[in-house]
Amino acid sequence: MQMWIQILLRAASLFFVTLFLIRLMGKRNISQITSFSFVSYIVIAVLAALISSNVITNLAYGFIALGTWTLFPIALDYLSIKSKLIHDFINGKEMVLIKHGKIMEESLLQARLTGEDLLRELRSNNAFSLADVEFAVMETTGDINVFLKSDKKPVTAHDLGQKVAPMTEPQTVILDGNVLNEPLAALGLNKEWLRIQLENTGVSLDNVFIGQVDSSGDLYLDLFDDSVELPQPKVKEMIYANIEQSQASLMTFALETKDENAKAMYLEDSEKLKQLMEKLKPYLLR
Amino acid sequence: MTVASQVKQTLAGLKGVQGTLRIYSTQTQNDETKNVFKEALEVTDNIVNDLEKRVQVLEFQEPQYKGN
Numbered sequence: 197m198q199m200w201i202q203i204l205l206r207a208a209s210l211f212f213v214t215l216f217l218i219r220l221m222g223k224r225n226i227s228q229i230t231s232f233s234f235v236s237y238i239v240i241a242v243l244a245a246l247i248s249s250n251v252i253t254n255l256a257y258g259f260i261a262l263g264t265w266t267l268f269p270i271a272l273d274y275l276s277i278k279s280k281l282i283h284d285f286i287n288g289k290e291m292v293l294i295k296h297g298k299i300m301e302e303s304l305l306q307a308r309l310t311g312e313d314l315l316r317e318l319r320s321n322n323a324f325s326l327a328d329v330e331f332a333v334m335e336t337t338g339d340i341n342v343f344l345k346s347d348k349k350p351v352t353a354h355d356l357g358q359k360v361a362p363m364t365e366p367q368t369v370i371l372d373g374n375v376l377n378e379p380l381a382a383l384g385l386n387k388e389w390l391r392i393q394l395e396n397t398g399v400s401l402d403n404v405f406i407g408q409v410d411s412s413g414d415l416y417l418d419l420f421d422d423s424v425e426l427p428q429p430k431v432k433e434m435i436y437a438n439i440e441q442s443q444a445s446l447m448t449f450a451l452e453t454k455d456e457n458a459k460a461m462y463l464e465d466s467e468k469l470k471q472l473m474e475k476l477k478p479y480l481l482r
Numbered sequence: 483m484t485v486a487s488q489v490k491q492t493l494a495g496l497k498g499v500q501g502t503l504r505i506y507s508t509q510t511q512n513d514e515t516k517n518v519f520k521e522a523l524e525v526t527d528n529i530v531n532d533l534e535k536r537v538q539v540l541e542f543q544e545p546q547y548k549g550n
Contacts, residue, residue, distance in 0.1 A: 225532065361512075361515055362512045362514055362515060363512075363513055364512060383511060384511070385509075407485070411510065411511050411512055411515075412506060412509065412510050412515065413501055413505075413506065413509025415523075431502060432506075434502075435499050435502050436498075438495050438498060438499045439496075441495060441527070442492050442495050442496050442529075445488065445492040445495075446490075446492065447527075449485070449488070449489065449492075452485070453485075457533060458536060458539070461532050461536065465528075465529045465532055465533075467526070468525055468528070468529060469526075469529065471525075472525050472526070474523055475518060475522070476518065476522055479515055479518055479519070
C-alpha cells in the first residue's frame with residue numbers, strides 16, 4: 197500500500213475515534229477542567245497525531261495507549277463522584293484566599309498567585325475595591341469567586357421588601373417568520389391564538405423575525421422592518437389604571453350621594469378595590 | 483351627566499377590567515399568579531353586582547333618565 201493512502205486512512209479513522217473518545221470523556225468546558233484533565237486531553241491529542249502520522253507504526257500499541265488515557269480519566273471521574281475522598285485527592289480542594297475581608301497570604305503563596313493576580317481576578321468579578329470583598333475562594337479549576345460584603349451586594353427585590361410576581365422563562369414562538377409549534381404548545385396556546393395576536397397588532401407573520409411570549413401570555417415581537425413602530429404590550433398597566441379610575445369614581449359617588457346605605461356601599465367597595473390594587477400591583481406593574 | 487350614567491360608566495370600566503383579567507387568568511402559566519387574578523375577578527364581581535343594584539335604584543328614582 198502506498199504511504200499516503202495509509203496515512204489518509206489512519207488520519208481519517210483516528211479523526212472519528214478521537215471525536216468519539218473526547219465525547220465519552222464528558223461535556224465539561226475546557227476552561228473549567230482541572231490541570232490534570234487538561235494533561236490527559238493533550239496526551240490523547242498527541243497520541244492521535246502520532247498514530248495518524250505513522251510515527252507510532254504499530255496500530256495496536258497506539259490504540260492501547262489511547263484507550264488507557266481515555267478510560268482512566270473516565271474511571272477517575274466516576275470514582276470521584278462516588279467518593280469525596282477520591283474527589284479531593286484528584287481535583288484538590290478549593291482554597292480560601294480572602295476571609296472576613298482579610299487576604300490569606302499563605303493560601304496565596306500555595307496557589308502561586310501574586311497580589312497583582314488576585315486583584316485582577318477580583319476586578320473581573322466586579323470587585324474593584326478590596327474593601328468590598330468579604331470572602332474569596334479559588335475553585336479547583338483555578339477560577340476565583342468572590343462574595344461581596346452584604347452592604348455592597350446588588351439590591352434584590354427581597355432586600356427592598358418588595359413583592360414581585362413570579363416569572364418563568366419566556367418561550368420563543370416565532371423565529372424567522374416561522375411559527376414554532378412546540379414552545380406554543382408548552383404554553384398551552386395554539387396557532388390560532390398567535391394569528392389573532394398578530395392580527396391585533398397588525399403585522400404579518402413573514403415580517404416577524406423573533407416573537408416571544410412571556411409567562412403572563414404577552415407577545416413581544418421584533419420585526420424585519422425596523423421602521424415599523426410596534427406598540428409594546430401595555431395591557432396590564434391599562435388594567436391597573438382602569439381599576440384606579442374606578443376606585444376614584446366610587447369615592448366620588450360616596451361623597452356625592454345623600455343615601456346613607458349607598459354611601460356605605462360605595463365606601464366599602466372602594467376600599468375593596470384599593471386592597472385589590474395593592475395585591476395586583478406586583479403582578480400588573482412589575 | 484346624571485349620576486346614573488356616571489355609575490354606569492364606572493360599571494362598564496370595571497367590566498372591561500374583568501374581561502382582561504379573565505384573559506390573563508387563563509393565559510398565565512404560573513399557578514400563584516392565576517389565583518391572584520381569579521381572586522381579583524371575584525372581588526370585582528362583587529363590586530359589579532353592587533353597582534348594578536345601585537343603577538336599578540337610581541333609575542327607579544329618576545325614571546326620566548332611564549337608559550342614559
